[in-house]
Amino acid sequence: MYRTVTCGELRIADVGKTVTLAGWVQRIRKMGGLTFIDLRDRYGLTQLAFNNDKLALAEGLGREFVLQVTGQVIERQSKNTQLPTGEIEIDVQSVNILNPALTPPFTIEDESDGGDDLRMKYRYLDLRRPIVRKNLELRHKMAFETRRYLDEQGFLEVETPVLVNSTPEGARDFVVPSRMNPGTFYALPQSPQTLKQLLMVSGFDRYFQIVKCFRDEDLRADRQPEFTQIDCEMSFIEQEDILNMFEGMIKHLFKTILNIDIPQLPRMTWADAMKYYGSDKPDTRFGMTFVELQDLFHAAEDKKAEEDKFSVFANANYIGGICAKGCATYTRKQLDALTDYVKRSQIGAKGMVYARVEEGGNVKSSVDKFYTQDVLQELKQAMNAEEGDLILILSGDDAMKTRKQLSELRLEMGRQLGLRDPKKFSCLWVIDFPMYEWSDEENRLMAMHHPFTSPKPEDIPLLDTDPASVRANAYDCVINGCEVGGGSIRIHEAGLQQKIFEILGFTPEQAQTKFGFLMNAFKYGAPPHGGLAYGLDRLVSIFAGLDSIRDCIAFPKNNQGKDVMLGAPSIIDQIQLDELQIDIRPQAK
Amino acid sequence: MYRTVTCGELRIADVGKTVTLAGWVQRIRKMGGLTFIDLRDRYGLTQLAFNNDKLALAEGLGREFVLQVTGQVIERQSKNTQLPTGEIEIDVQSVNILNPALTPPFTIEDESDGGDDLRMKYRYLDLRRPIVRKNLELRHKMAFETRRYLDEQGFLEVETPVLVNSTPEGARDFVVPSRMNPGTFYALPQSPQTLKQLLMVSGFDRYFQIVKCFRDEDLRADRQPEFTQIDCEMSFIEQEDILNMFEGMIKHLFKTILNIDIPQLPRMTWADAMKYYGSDKPDTRFGMTFVELQDLFHAAEDKKAEEDKFSVFANANYIGGICAKGCATYTRKQLDALTDYVKRSQIGAKGMVYARVEEGGNVKSSVDKFYTQDVLQELKQAMNAEEGDLILILSGDDAMKTRKQLSELRLEMGRQLGLRDPKKFSCLWVIDFPMYEWSDEENRLMAMHHPFTSPKPEDIPLLDTDPASVRANAYDCVINGCEVGGGSIRIHEAGLQQKIFEILGFTPEQAQTKFGFLMNAFKYGAPPHGGLAYGLDRLVSIFAGLDSIRDCIAFPKNNQGKDVMLGAPSIIDQIQLDELQIDIRPQAK
Numbered sequence A, B: 001m002y003r004t005v006t007c008g009e010l011r012i013a014d015v016g017k018t019v020t021l022a023g024w025v026q027r028i029r030k031m032g033g034l035t036f037i038d039l040r041d042r043y044g045l046t047q048l049a050f051n052n053d054k055l056a057l058a059e060g061l062g063r064e065f066v067l068q069v070t071g072q073v074i075e076r077q078s079k080n081t082q083l084p085t086g087e088i089e090i091d092v093q094s095v096n097i098l099n100p101a102l103t104p105p106f107t108i109e110d111e112s113d114g115g116d117d118l119r120m121k122y123r124y125l126d127l128r129r130p131i132v133r134k135n136l137e138l139r140h141k142m143a144f145e146t147r148r149y150l151d152e153q154g155f156l157e158v159e160t161p162v163l164v165n166s167t168p169e170g171a172r173d174f175v176v177p178s179r180m181n182p183g184t185f186y187a188l189p190q191s192p193q194t195l196k197q198l199l200m201v202s203g204f205d206r207y208f209q210i211v212k213c214f215r216d217e218d219l220r221a222d223r224q225p226e227f228t229q230i231d232c233e234m235s236f237i238e239q240e241d242i243l244n245m246f247e248g249m250i251k252h253l254f255k256t257i258l259n260i261d262i263p264q265l266p267r268m269t270w271a272d273a274m275k276y277y278g279s280d281k282p283d284t285r286f287g288m289t290f291v292e293l294q295d296l297f298h299a300a301e302d303k304k305a306e307e308d309k310f311s312v313f314a315n316a317n318y319i320g321g322i323c324a325k326g327c328a329t330y331t332r333k334q335l336d337a338l339t340d341y342v343k344r345s346q347i348g349a350k351g352m353v354y355a356r357v358e359e360g361g362n363v364k365s366s367v368d369k370f371y372t373q374d375v376l377q378e379l380k381q382a383m384n385a386e387e388g389d390l391i392l393i394l395s396g397d398d399a400m401k402t403r404k405q406l407s408e409l410r411l412e413m414g415r416q417l418g419l420r421d422p423k424k425f426s427c428l429w430v431i432d433f434p435m436y437e438w439s440d441e442e443n444r445l446m447a448m449h450h451p452f453t454s455p456k457p458e459d460i461p462l463l464d465t466d467p468a469s470v471r472a473n474a475y476d477c478v479i480n481g482c483e484v485g486g487g488s489i490r491i492h493e494a495g496l497q498q499k500i501f502e503i504l505g506f507t508p509e510q511a512q513t514k515f516g517f518l519m520n521a522f523k524y525g526a527p528p529h530g531g532l533a534y535g536l537d538r539l540v541s542i543f544a545g546l547d548s549i550r551d552c553i554a555f556p557k558n559n560q561g562k563d564v565m566l567g568a569p570s571i572i573d574q575i576q577l578d579e580l581q582i583d584i585r586p587q588a589k
Helices: A052-058 A116-121 A130-152 A193-201 A239-258 A270-277 A294-302 A332-343 A373-382 A399-416 A494-503 A508-522 A536-543 A574-580 B052-058 B116-121 B130-152 B193-201 B239-258 B270-277 B294-302 B332-343 B373-382 B399-416 B494-503 B508-522 B536-544 B574-580
Strands: A018-031 A034-041 A044-051 A066-075 A088-099 A175-177 A185-187 A206-214 A226-235 A267-269 A318-324 A353-357 A363-365 A390-396 A427-431 A436-439 A444-447 A474-479 A482-489 A529-535 A582-584 B018-031 B034-041 B044-051 B066-075 B088-099 B175-177 B185-187 B206-214 B226-235 B267-269 B318-324 B353-357 B363-365 B390-396 B427-431 B436-439 B444-447 B474-479 B482-489 B529-535 B582-584
Touching (some): A052 A088, A175 B175, A193 A206, A193 A529, A239 A427, A239 A474, A239 A536, A270 A427, A318 A399, A332 A399, A353 A373, A390 A399, A494 A508, A574 A582, B018 B044, B018 B088, B034 B066, B044 B066, B130 B239, B130 B536, B193 B226, B226 B536, B239 B427, B239 B536, B267 B270, B270 B427, B318 B399, B332 B399, B353 B373, B390 B399, B574 B582
Parallel strands (some): A044 A088, B044 B088
Antiparallel strands (some): A066 A088, A226 A529, A353 A390, A582 B582, B018 B066, B034 B044, B206 B226, B427 B474, B474 B482
16 A cells, blocks of 8 residues: 555544555645645545655645655644645655656646546546546446345346347447358347346346447437446336336435435326426426416407407417516516527427516516407416516417427526526426327337337227327336436237237238347246336436536547547458458548 | 235245235146146245136146236145245135246256257246356346445446447457448457556546456357456555455455355465466365476486486476375276376377375386386375375476476366365465566567556566566466456556566557557556456356356357347348448358
């Protein structure tokens, strides 16, 4: 050992002891006949004092030098109450330079002066910043507590292979050419979905795995080509059992990691989530729920002559409003900015209607010329608005699209009003997802979750008559507007599975080609089973109060899928291509 | 929940309770007016009794059907003391067939009638066999206890990326073509070696990870293309600290998993391991250590006339013997078989000399015509042999090669004598490995561990004068003749690293190309550090008393690197090749 104590542990009670510390030079301050150095390691900072004849020992030292220092613990003259070690310092007796350091390209402080690209290139220096390291310490603790909880509940962690087979369904696979079997490829798993279902067929009963998964997708902001799932599956259970088990896990994590007691998770149907929040992952840290206004406005329009009608509302299938408490003071400029916000191409609203509830209760709106004060008072009542509130309204032909636009407006208002505090947590289950969603691209119903998801038993008769209305035994766990986990009860009956495939438009032959080995396994006695998967990266980022998952990952990739520190991906040797018997096509310049 | 109890938990105290169980039909026995079914789940077996009017409920059921059964717990007439639930049975009241099953292609018993290939194809059925499932339960427990120990010691588990860059040193990489960066490839990590060293540069201080690693090697028996390491690294430590920390981990695992108290691990130098066992991973469950006999026999030869010499020994640089206690009774046939064994091409000895110590102390050898009884008595004394013992001797020009041959003979004798009991454990550290080994192929010294391994400080002067004799701060953890872990103290000084590269024959430019990003990182303040990695697959197989690692892996690959259940690797779609902009070369038929 190069040290007797770490840089985080000395306290006033240690005064008088002779100790040896090792760490990095964080800061050097020269004050006349005295030099102070802050020595940093993972555990904290300790101040070193170089006095009198020891002053020369501090000469030539620079930021990030690695030192081994021996000295006596003494009480500080001016104490630092912000620092756990702030009451003491080390009266340095000897210094051993374990390694010198070049001046780092950016400051190693919580607030660094390095840009994203520079910090990624020198990620090993970026990781020295306590704020980044703390995220990874949190990640370790969360993974550990997840394992502890699941172990206590009788789950077995089983490692499934990374070199699997390519499946044509789902996202794009990363593939690995096989040298021993030329012309063939392994694929990296998008998730261990089929393998965990096989483990249920094997009788493993309760399985989990904290596991890397891979998707070769064009990277939107905050997606990574490799990501980590807490992947779980149980047998002989119903949806209720899964929800209770994993509600327990989330509570365990909040309690052990943040010491927060989370109340029982509310359950919201997918239909209600869409109706009241316009999102299947509602941010329930604040209200501002949607009120549907089409009946109110259509009734008003019906009473008007054709030339007096407000065609935007008169022709809208859906009109929805939110009420922003106390925002009647919003200026015209602020409201124009909100209108511009919802008209951005990513959101796509045509416009926004607003109404202020003024002092005395009068309503002043951007559509005053179309509606009487009576109608506007009805609006006020419908919105449950009071003096000083601001009502914001979007409308459109397509209820689903308009709700999504209104959801974006709601989230933006929540942000502006400080209602989305990253230190406040609101968790819920969204349940009863639809089995299918229509794909314009494929011109068929697509499985919303995946083709093995079980319909709700009471909706099974609808499979024949109205499959689009069938609800699934599928559920998402949502925290602060993020889907942190999701899963479903799986189909375990061959007949029902066959019918689902038919509805998805697969012939029996196609179903066999795509999902044959799982279907075959099911013939040998599959138990009723279901499960879910949490995204560990996302879960950690929420616990850390971060917007991005990137700072919860030790060595993340950038939006081009590159690790600029490692220089990956890179060109490989011709001999490697020859062994794999593949060729790279000539690249267009 | 489909059950109120599992198939493993009912005891005599539960008699009278009405319970619901779910599981698989293990066995059906019809005995006149009575049918018994053993119902199986992960937790055990419970006997179901179908009586009187319930007899019909058992009709049509078959092996591996999945049942939900309700009934009353009753005391058994004939108890089975082998089974934890053997005192009770279920008086069945109702049966719900959750899923029928085809007859499995082999019996789901600890002793199955299925061959390897068949069981691999239906691995999900093979995994139903309790003997296989228990190995994976053991693996879960060992991984969990490993994490518990390391967490308690302040280690952080940090996930390193799976998509990294290809490194030309070491084994062959699996590579992954990048679609977003055509013409370039990721590589799958052979180990997180450089990344964990970067984490030390980052100040993580104590890192570990239970992590998949990948090597595209031709698969010898009991190698897998993907395998799991317990990968660890520490900063500000010396070799002694690492040995103590991980000796603690091994003791913790033996204690918590097998309830065995392992004594302090002996330390053996690599030189002694080679001298006394002919192996850097000696099986120390038994003695039978080597005795060097060249001085004894050369002295005897020196006294003889040229024509009387035994040229095999006279010309051998190395002559080594082992003493097999009590084996003087070995027949000529047994001894011939041993000779054949060491002459196999995999071992390559030219022949074997033996000597029996007969009743009364006389020595009778296969080389009696060359040596006097006096010489043979000297041999007996040197070998510390007694009446009834058998001495086996190999000789050769090359001491190292001959020792390896003698090691194989020793292991075979240990096996024949039952000295290699898989339920007995003998652990040790092998230390002081050489820094280099000579490569005839490359005609240069090669790093025995890897090029970042630190030499022993006292041997640094030898780097200039006799590099081949320099010992490394490298160590292996050996259990029962298997290297289960190994590591080293790393070089953290740029100047020493430069010298090591020179000795390995790298120009500064080559060193920069191969190891540049790690070398650059070291310029910014690298702490003294070191670590090691355990092979989890091997460690589990030793704890399970298995010869092969394959049965400790849920879904292993065969010797052609194939997963015959998944059908991986497989042909991929042309569209995937087009997206990746690669082509497969036409295959020779």
